[in-house]
Amino acid sequence: MEYIKRSRESGCFLCRSFRSRADRENGVVLRGRTCAVVLNRYPYTGGHLMVAPRRHVATLQELRPTELTELMRLTVRSVDRLQKALQPHGFNIGLNLGAAAGAGLKDHVHLHIVPRWTGDTNFMPVLGKTLVTPISLEALWDLLHGRGRKRRR
Structure with missing residues (x-):
């Protein structure tokens, strides 16, 4: 839980993580030519990953065809790794586009x-506003x- 105690740095944490080569410290799981996969520091559940373009863009429409393709390829590779490592019964995969849709990182x-x-759902998120990971x-x-x-499990 050390990451919660750390002071927040300004700027985009995804861009910072992708520029650095300290993958374990930054939670970078996979790197592609145009996209990468990172651990979510505030996960909904254990194993929550994020796949993002290395280029800082806010919308799907701004992504190049090569970025869109690699985004999905890394998603498939990530699901495969999670399946082997954690053996979940299923996955939620999706995008929150814009603050109104719940995007915490909208840019x-x-x-x-x-x-x-x-x-895996329980009373903690509802009553305690707490997630158990x-x-x-x-x-x-x-x-x-x-x-x-x-x-x-």
Whole structure:
């Protein structure tokens, strides 16, 4: 939970993460030529990933055909890695385009991949306004890179 205590840096965290080569520290899971995959620092559930273009653009319409293609290719690779590492029962995959749609980062378009398990919803998000994520970002990064033990539910 050290990432919560850290002071917030200005600018786009995705752009900062993609410029850096410290992939584990920045939660970069996969890199492509035009897009990359990062761990969500404020996950809906353990294993929540974001796929984004390396170029800072706000809308899908601004993406080049090569970026759109790689966005989907990295999404497929990410789902495969998550399936092998965490063995979820399903996935939610989608985009929140604009603040009205729930985008917390509205200036750098990105796609969410959220692993799901049967019965994984509970009272915590509703009553406690708290999400329970039973895996640290560091442990998840290691699992997605073939280190550590697979999780079973």
